[in-house]
Amino acid sequence: MPGTRGPVPVAEKHDLTQEVLNLLDEKSTIGTNDDFPSIPQPEIKAALDRLASRSMITYETLDAEQVLLTAEGRVICDEGSHEFKVWDAVRQNGRLPIKELPSYVGADSAKVGQGNAFRNKWIKKDGDSLVLVAKAVQDSTRELLQKVQETRALGDAKVLADLKKRKLVTLGKVFSYIVSKGPKYAKEIPAEVTDLTAEMLANGRWETANFKPYNFNALGASQNAGALHPLNKVRTEFRNIFFSLGFVEMPTGHFVDSGFWNFDALFVPQQHPARDVQDTFFVSDPPRADRPRADPCTEAQLDAMEAGSRKLFSTPESSARKITARDYEQYWANIKAVHQTGAFGSIGYRYPWSEDECLRLVLRTHTTAVSTWVLHRLAEDPRPARYFSIDRVFRNETVDATHLAEFHQIEGVIADYSLTLGGLMLFLQNFFAKMGIENLRFKPAYNPYTEPSMEVFGYHKGLGRWVEIGNSGMFRPEMLEPMGLPRGLRVMSHSVIPRKLPSNARKLLPNSETLIGF
Numbered sequence: 036m037p038g039t040r041g042p043v044p045v046a047e048k049h050d051l052t053q054e055v056l057n058l059l060d061e062k063s064t065i066g067t068n069d070d071f072p073s074i075p076q077p078e079i080k081a082a083l084d085r086l087a088s089r090s091m092i093t094y095e096t097l098d099a100e101q102v103l104l105t106a107e108g109r110v111i112c113d114e115g116s117h118e119f120k121v122w123d124a125v126r127q128n129g130r131l132p133i134k135e136l137p138s139y140v141g142a143d144s145a146k147v148g149q150g151n152a153f154r155n156k157w158i159k160k161d162g163d164s165l166v167l168v169a170k171a172v173q174d175s176t177r178e179l180l181q182k183v184q185e186t187r188a189l190g191d192a193k194v195l196a197d198l199k200k201r202k203l204v205t206l207g208k209v210f211s212y213i214v215s216k217g218p219k220y221a222k223e224i225p226a227e228v229t230d231l232t233a234e235m236l237a238n239g240r241w242e243t244a245n246f247k248p249y250n251f252n253a254l255g256a257s258q259n260a261g262a263l264h265p266l267n268k269v270r271t272e273f274r275n276i277f278f279s280l281g282f283v284e285m286p287t288g289h290f291v292d293s294g295f296w297n298f299d300a301l302f303v304p305q306q307h308p309a310r311d312v313q314d315t316f317f318v319s320d321p322p323r324a325d326r327p328r329a330d331p332c333t334e335a336q337l338d339a340m341e342a343g344s345r346k347l348f349s350t351p352e353s354s355a356r357k358i359t360a361r362d363y364e365q366y367w368a369n370i371k372a373v374h375q376t377g378a379f380g381s382i383g384y385r386y387p388w389s390e391d392e393c394l395r396l397v398l399r400t401h402t403t404a405v406s407t408w409v410l411h412r413l414a415e416d417p418r419p420a421r422y423f424s425i426d427r428v429f430r431n432e433t434v435d436a437t438h439l440a441e442f443h444q445i446e447g448v449i450a451d452y453s454l455t456l457g458g459l460m461l462f463l464q465n466f467f468a469k470m471g472i473e474n475l476r477f478k479p480a481y482n483p484y485t486e487p488s489m490e491v492f493g494y495h496k497g498l499g500r501w502v503e504i505g506n507s508g509m510f511r512p513e514m515l516e517p518m519g520l521p522r523g524l525r526v527m528s529h530s531v532i533p534r535k536l537p538s539n540a541r542k543l544l545p546n547s548e549t550l551i552g553f
């Protein structure tokens with residue numbers, strides 16, 4: 036963003052750059068090794084780059100292998116070798132009891148130095164004391180290390196290898212620079228302008244201003260890019276949990292569905308408040324789906340979905356009992372009967388069921404519409420199965436801190452023989468434990484399509500209270516039997532309630548609208 040900053044007093048900020056310029060004023064070339072021996076190499080390089088990018092200097096890089104002292108090497112250089120310290124302690128005392136040696140030279144030097152001093156014939160043992168043998172000694176290790184410190188080199192490869200083995204020296208690459216004046220050399224860095232402002236364009240100062248050059252070699256700030264959107268992150272987490280439990284993902288993606296798939300097939304009566312415009316978004320163009328399948332999709336989309344669902348059921352085309360137009364007529368009639376007059380052992384709702392209402396197109400209000408579609412396909416080849424979906428749903432909500440008109444729903448469906456409510460509770464415990472929610476409570480609830488139904492609450496350790504996290508239940512026979520699923524095959528399902536993020540999380544995840552879970 037163009038700012039209103041004026042010239043930056045560069046020279047004030049960088050003393051080293053000024054020192055380089057001063058030195059170049061006195062002599063034509065600088066060798067950083069000699070001229071700045073104590074300044075760390077990265078600092079020198081930064082200063083030189085700053086000047087080179089403005090063509091005020093040019094420089095050449097020299098790299099050399101150097102012999103450097105280790106911490107231990109430096110101590111020997113300053114204080115003498117271990118053997119010298121031992122010899123010196125004996126010299127000062129004339130005669131030194133062995134067990135007192137560590138208190139004079141330290142435990143380390145006493146241990147290493149004694150052996151070397153014996154070998155050099157500098158001292159000898161006399162009873163349990165040490166006595167002097169050599170009147171004067173030459174501490175050649177120390178002298179060698181002092182020379183290395185001075186020259187940072189060692190000609191004799193054997194000696195070098197020995198010192199390296201004793202961990203007194205290491206080899207390191209050292210960079211130094213030969214610096215000369217560049218075409219724009221000056222004694223000071225001229226004041227620089229970083230931003231072109233409207234004011235400069237108006238008053239013509241842009242023509243003479245000295246703009247700070249771009250540094251195309253700079254790496255730039257890390258962009259922290261390529262991360263998953265928070266919603267996708269949560270989606271990935273849930274998908275992996277479902278996959279680990281043997282679930283197969285349902286084909287999702289079309290947001291417009293008919294009342295048939297969203298409500299009627301789920302035994303939601305046509306007068307149910309959820310079907311009111313207050314709660315559901317109705318589509319005005321086209322206003323209705325076609326019979327018999329009551330799908331809003333084109334034939335091509337349906338074919339693609341059918342092909343997808345074949346993979347889903349992994350049933351060979353030949354062995355599956357393909358659902359025909361006649362089956363749809365039957366399904367349709369079954370649903371009408373189960374609502375209007377009762378059927379399959381149910382007395383129904385007993386109201387005049389309207390085909391028109393059933394075909395009205397809506398923005399899908401829950402992913403249970405997807406589960407219903409997949410379950411009616413399971414009727415081709417009824418058997419135990421586990422499916423899940425994670426997709427967007429829409430509700431005509433007044434948007435507030437905890438409600439949005441669209442959100443993502445997570446839904447799991449398990450079809451099997453002899454399923455029980457206790458089994459559903461155990462499953463939910465395992466499922467939520469996989470995302471770290473270990474303490475659950477269940478509350479009896481009502482859904483038109485499940486009986487019994489349970490709301491699921493999880494204990495939120497951070498908030499210190501119970502939070503509603505899901506809804507669940509056993510699908511009613513009034514929903515399953517019209518599809519042609521056999522009576523013994525029961526289906527239980529659950530959905531996870533999406534929650535708005537807590538207000539502090541918004542700061543952490545500025546782009547996310549809703550997150551699922553808590």
Ligand SMILES: N[C@@H](Cc1ccccc1)C(=O)O
Nearest residue numbers: 401403506507508528529530
């Ligand atoms: N479909 C229900 C949740 C639900 C799913 C599955 C079983 C029971 C309930 C909803 O939208 O709130």
